[in-house]
Amino acid sequence: MGCGRVGATLAQSLENHGHSVAVIDQNPDAFRRLDADFGGKKVTGLGFDRDTLVQAGIDDAYGFAAVSDGDNSNILAARVVRETYGVGTVVARIYDPHRAEIYQRLGIPTVATVRWTSDQVLRRLLPMGATSEYHDASGQIVLAEVDVHPGWVGRPVRSLELLSGARVAYLTRYGDGMLPTGDSVLQEDDTVHVLARADDLSDVERALTNAPEETA
Numbered sequence: 001m002g003c004g005r006v007g008a009t010l011a012q013s014l015e016n017h018g019h020s021v022a023v024i025d026q027n028p029d030a031f032r033r034l035d036a037d038f039g040g041k042k043v044t045g046l047g048f049d050r051d052t053l054v055q056a057g058i059d060d061a062y063g064f065a066a067v068s069d070g071d072n073s074n075i076l077a078a079r080v081v082r083e084t085y086g087v088g089t090v091v092a093r094i095y096d097p098h099r100a101e102i103y104q105r106l107g108i109p110t111v112a113t114v115r116w117t118s119d120q121v122l123r124r125l126l127p128m129g130a131t132s133e134y135h136d137a138s139g140q141i142v143l144a145e146v147d148v149h150p151g152w153v154g155r156p157v158r159s160l161e162l163l164s165g166a167r168v169a170y171l172t173r174y175g176d177g178m179l180p181t182g183d184s185v186l187q188e189d190d191t192v193h194v195l196a197r198a199d200d201l202s203d204v205e206r207a208l209t210n211a212p213e214e215t216a
Contacts, residue, residue, distance in 0.1 A: 001025070001047030001077050002068030006093065008033035010065060015040055022056035025068075048077040053085065063089035071095055078108050105139050135198065142198045143169060145191060151211030153190075158182035164207040166196035 001007070003025035012035060014021045021040035024047045025031065031042045045052030047066060058064070064081040066074035071094050078092040091109045094100040100112035134143040152160060157168045157180045171178050172191035178184075186192070196204045 001064070001066045001074070002093075003027075003030035003033055003042075004067070004069060005033065007065075007067045010067065011040060012038065020057075022061075024052060024056050046077075047073065048080045050080070050084070053081065058085050058087065061085070061087050063087065064091075066090075066092040068093075071099060075099075075103055075108070078103075082108065101135075101139055104135055140198055141195065142201055143193060143195055144201055144204075145193050146205060146208050148186065148190075148192050148208045149211045150188070152186050152208065153188050155186055155212065156182060157184045157186065159212065160186070160192070160208060163212065164194070164196075164204045165200060166194040166204045169193045169195045 001024045003011070003023050007023060007025070008030075011021045011023045015038065022043055023031065023034065023040060024043045024045060026044065026046055028042075028044045034042070041056060043052055043056045045055070047053070047068065058081060061081075064078065064087050066077045066081075068074055068077075074092040074094060078090045081087045082090045091111065092103065093113055094103065094110045095113050097112040100110040103110050135141065146166075148160070157171075160166075161168055161182070168180055170193050171180050171184070171186075172193070173187060174189075192208070194204060
């Protein structure tokens with residue numbers, strides 16, 4: 001739902017990956033953002049209107065993304081699709097980060113646009129720190145990219161986990177993701193992604209952005 005820049009890009013990406021896609025927008029001119037060879041459905045209407053959803057094929061849908069420019073419309077559509085049509089994979093874009101946290105706790109995955117953008121800017125302004133990438137539905141567990149002090153280079157992942165209390169979920173190395181073991185050694189320019197309790201993230205950040213203590 002929503003054929004703005006995000007919705008059009010998302011629809012094209014899904015189709016390029018071999019999926020059948022339907023795009024809903026109340027403004028028919030919005031479909032001009034789609035490529036000329038887009039093969040999916042283009043349905044004019046409100047994304048929370050049942051007739052519109054049925055026309056788009058909601059009864060056979062695997063997933064639904066509400067990415068219009070209105071928070072209320074997105075969350076209403078997401079709830080209708082999940083609760084009325086039983087679609088399990090639903091995500092809503094929310095501009096207000098506080099509301100996004102509330103809906104996340106209600107079990108509706110959300111992308112808080114303002115928070116995501118501010119986090120990305122902060123990461124470039126303040127290179128040493130942690131940036132949240134994903135919260136679980138309860139809001140208690142976070143997947144975060146954490147900057148690591150150069151002193152950790154050459155040390156095993158296990159030592160990072162023991163000191164920080166977090167779990168290293170994966171590393172990004174030369175642009176590729178890799179699943180480390182406890183014995184995997186951190187290399188220069190690795191990007192570290194950890195799983196931790198949201199309340200503990202500041203402690204994890206503090207532990208890893210400082211040099212490890214030397215052992216005798």
